[in-house]
Amino acid sequence: MMNPSLDQLETPTLLLDEARMMRNIERMRAQMQRLGVGFRPHVKTNKCLEVSRRLMTSATGPITVSTLLEADQFAAAGVKDILYAVCIAPNKLDHVLRLQAQGVRMSIILDSLEAAQAVIEKSRASAQPFEVLIEIDCDGHRSGVKPEAAELLEIGRLLQSAGLPPKGVMTHAGESYNCTGPKALQAMAEQERAAVVRAATRLRELGMACPVVSLGSTPTALSAENLQGVTEVRAGVYVFFDLVMAGIGVCAVDDIALSVLATVIGHQPEKGWTILDAGWMAMSRDRGTQKQPLDQGYGLVCDLQGQPLDDFILVGANQEHGIMASRSGRTSGLRHLPVGSQVRILPNHACPTAAAYDYYKVIDSQQRVSAHWPRFNGW
Template sequence: MPKQVLEQLETPALILDEARMDRNIERMRSHLRRLGVSFRPHVKTNKCIDVARRLLETPQDPITVSTLLEAEYFAAHGVKDILYAVCIAPNKLDHVMALQDKGVRLSLLLDSMETTRLLAERARATRRHFDVLIEIDSDGHRSGVTPDASELVEIGLFLESAGIPVKGVLTHAGSSYDCASIEAIRAMAEQERAAVVLAAQRLRAAGIACPVVSMGSTPTALFAEHLEGVTEVRAGVFVFFDLVMAGLSVCRLDDIAVSVLATVIGHQHEKGWTVLDAGWMAMSRDRGTAKQPVDQGYGLVCDLDGRPLDDFILVGANQEHGIMAHRHGKADRALHLPVGTQVRILPNHACSTAAQYGNYKVLGPGREITATWQRFSGW
């Protein structure tokens, strides 16, 4: 089969720069190796076994998922040690047990006595064993029980009395995405570490073993200075990075491994607009950079070699139309790109942009497409 190059692809298409991805993975892996903790990568961003194989050093390595469909998919490809890092809903327990029957060691998450009681009732009724971690709120960002709350020990003791050993504690410092500097990210990493370690210490003081102490977000994982008391780290978006991460100075623009290939389909010259065939269905509605110092609109426009076009972004997006213009609205600065010209657009949020596509077009040396890797979406 003849080799394909970028210019031959029908657009919009999701492009994955293989060299950038491999470099990003090695950066995270070598950093965590220096810190002396194990790695349980999150696969919710990539949803692709070909990418996951780059993350895992052996097929026995553990992963983190955000949906049971992810657990199903990766288990079918031989990955059996899986953490489902969303608090369990009772209506998912049949699916959990089906995965257990396939040999999956699936760890569950909870953060309340209400869920604890429901899980214990189901375990008793079905005579099943469940591996459980308690989610810790380390930053007030989302869910979890605070590390100093009395409910933490109550949950742990109730689980143990019901014959469900507490496998560990887990936290995610989502507030790291709001940090204004690398120094603030380092401080958040220490806050995250201290909170989850305190939770583990309180459980152990109550006679609960709590062997796993799990933390992770891409910013805090990459900038933690030490992880004393932590046994494993989870992170996912670092594989691809995105404009939000670049806006936090967690990565450079030329570390971003995913982009959307788009084609010029028209112009509105008096407005300084170039119309592309990639709207919000291609980029997603995510405006994660809107609150950052540099608002990248719906994405940063680059040439075919991935070099940003000076101050040109997607300033607007309809379902299938993307509006490319100068970020400051300067019509006299508009580029005239002829109809048919292709560009690459860096996304605000790699997870949500990738979710719009069924595959990655893998970019090798030059502009050569070396492979098509399938991905999936849904629950």
């Protein structure tokens, strides 16, 4: 039997273009090879065994996760080396111990003496070690200690004195999402590298081995020219890309592998509006392109082959309604898409859009659904 075509699908639904995805994966693989650095893919964007399997350098890892639910799911699938890249909350340490008891090498991160103390206490109480990385703040984006901060050394010393010397340092250049163009991205990649390498150097000067030096974000990973001193790179959104990534210049719109299939359900002709059955529940409330030079509203509207359809974007969204209109604000001379027509909408940000769905509908080069790949959402 033939695979279903798009017009047989009820909408909204999440499409994953496998050929585009594989091209994105190959691009990152080549970049890591060129830089000669380890790769620990972040699974937070895809939250899917089938997708992650295609990113990983081996079936047992390593990977990066954003939730312990992701760790549970990948551990159950045989992954043995997992970095949980959010500063650890003391009430999650029992969960980490359960994962370790399953034979998973878990790395946790922290950026304070308070958290280090909690980890030491739990290690003593459980008579189990933890592998701890200290998070470094390379760009003022959110968490981490500054590479020159006294607290970096204090945390290192505290962990070492308790028999849990830091396994290394890690950072994430979240501010790279606010850069535009290759020059700014290269500079941010170097800033990220220099910060985390400097932190490792300071800990080593105190006699700690600090074997792991980890960094990453999709924009910096793809822009870095030299990662001297770094042992591993983390990145996740590159597997699908999205309009935010296109806006900062790390991919083309044609590289975006994820889209939401939607159907026209009405019109408001005097306003130039076409109403779709994909609102913010289907696209997410993410407006990440709002501050970029090209604001894509709630998403860029494409035809069924995934090519942009005139200059249509979602200018507004309600829970289950998307308002499609010309980016220019034109209200006349617009292409009329009859009720029942289907379109594909590219998302601003792949992570929250994908999170609204329990699975991907994987589409092949004939725009037919070749597979359903489940996701795991939540915590």
